[in-house]
Amino acid sequence: MKIMSVLEVVAKLHEKAQLKKAFKNAGLINKYKSGDKEILIYPKIHSVQFDKKDKKTIYTFSLLNGMDPKEVKKKEYVFQQHFGKNIEMEGDLKKFVLKVYQKSMPKELTYKFSEIQPIVAHFKLGIIAGMNRNGQYVAFDLLKHPHILIAGETGSGKSTQLRSIITTLIKTKRPEEMELYLADCKKSEFHIFRKVEHVQCALSQPRDIRKMLQHIKKELDERSDLTETFEVSHVDDLPQEHKRPYIVVCIDEFVMLRKDETIMDILTEIVAIGRTLGVFAILSMQRPNAQVLDTTVRANLTVSMGFKLRDKVESRIVNTPNAEKIEVSGRFIMNSDKLFELQAPYLDIEKAKILLNPFYVSKKEVKEVMDEQPQLSEKDVFNDVNE
Template identity: 75%
Template sequence: MSDGTIRKVFPKIHSLKISNEILEYVFTLPNGLNPKLLKENYFVFLQHFGKSIELEGEFKKYVLTVYQQAMTSELTYNFEEFKESLKEHRLGIIAGLDRYGKYVSFDLLKQPHILIAGETGSGKSTQLRSILTTLIKTKKPSELELYLADCKKSEFHIFRKVEHVQCVLSSPREIKRMLGHIKQELDERSDLTEVFEVDHIDNVPVEHKRPYIVVCIDEFVMLRKDEGIMDILTEIVAIGRTLGVFAILSMQRPNAQVLDTTIRANLTVSMGFKLRDKVEARIVNTPNAEKIETSGRFIMNSDKLYELQAPYLKQDEAKRLLNLFMVSKEAKEVNQEEQPITEKDVFLDVN
């Protein structure tokens, strides 16, 4: 001021919403105040309101939401609780429980291809187990085929004898041959949509119907050096949606070279569990995933950003739920004209 006094200028609060669930402050910053100051001093909000808060906005207008109750820190998998919310989807995925105690689900046909990333112990593996178990329980083997690849040889053995599961692989050589079969299937389905002049494989005549295919690869970063494998994965995520072929890819350490622009742009759902730093969170497109402290908690980026608690499904419980779908499998082939591959061959690398 001209008289030497200092006038303090504060953000202007425009509204305050109070309910049983939240306190919501809508405010604007004074002109000339650097918005970076909010991020740099975010700890002040945490100190005053606690950890159950969310700050959204940019440049000038912001919304601070203070949740009255903290999110649950553990959510036991209970299919009966969320099966109703799956009925509206053709190929439904239960992601987790939000801050308001509501299950968040989505349809792979509308939001195809999932990327899951997280450190060891973050909840990534049990989320994979939960997703696959739910798919098996909601679709018949004639409606859904699962192709599972586990480069660490530790995650998918419990699914090996499930009727929906076409193969469980671990070696890059066998995974490449399996993806060759998927490539052939993509070509055949593409031909069908062209012959019958339809925009989706679901719309071909009944006698030509094909089951949905989900290819799930854990630690696919270990396959990055094989250009043939990466080319087919890129094709799956680029054109698989209209052909009923979907990918679920997971990794512990997100890598920008592996998640190139084409793959990243077509992985429409990203689930970031606890990640090492901001760089990894940015690669997965799940901001603040590096700040997560609770196992099973993750940031999901799909139609919008969510903070969710994933269903926790123990391996023994998964085996019990899957027991109904177990069959005896002998020399089951993954059809590929030149080099048929049998489950006997496949499992040499797993055992």
């Protein structure tokens, strides 16, 4: 024990010396002369801690009076030069915490539910986003950060991100707790979910999608009436006999629906008031369009995930700066409370089918409503899908 203690003391002294070098190179020092000598005064280092579990070193320090805290963030690159890219710097006016991680973000991250489950277990609707540059998973609760926009070019990782998000929701929530309404305008993404117990419908024709959203609009109105009747601010607070499942509406390539005013009006309403009513939207698109993503919609899409985008204009529309510079498939910029650079879990279709197999139920084959076929009523559409 004594030998270990001495080794740890030596290690901490070494790390403090490294931190002082970083302070000096970043210009975070005060100088004064005493005779012919120049005296350097460094920020005060309170502690150096070694976290063996998360494989990180934590430095806590305070700036000297008169030092500009903004300079710490501006000079973050200096700390990266000393300690590597995998760092986090947090602080306020004076006290700062620097975390240096040994792990790094992988170039490819295989979806492993055994690793993801404990990360999302304590959320009501857990969304697994990806792994950050420090080798840590980043996840969030859809109830606290409702409505997601996912954008990215073909091959950027957008599709597998949708697949992993939906699969995780299915595996962590019971059908009576959450219902999924899926719309896939390109008919390429959601076929594997059609027979899943949680899935109320998986549609691709615009007129069927319109009916689906009209059904959800009716549900929004009913839930709004219930919260008013029982004088509660959220559907979770309704009496047990009036509880409603969460509803997640996921529409891939929704830009193709932009000319349908009914659809766009209902989507705008969902992202505006859905949070307190337990109705959430996940919207995705390859080519972000400022006309489709108007100010109202963008203001209420609280999480944006920008995979590889074509240019700065598209990155600005999605609100994920520098997404146009991404070169690694599955890499994306997430904007929620703050900006993250993350690697999305890769989940291929065959593995997803295996994970979803326990949730498959016998349903009639979902038939597309072709233009030459007679117009189906909303009831017909939902009966075809749900039986």
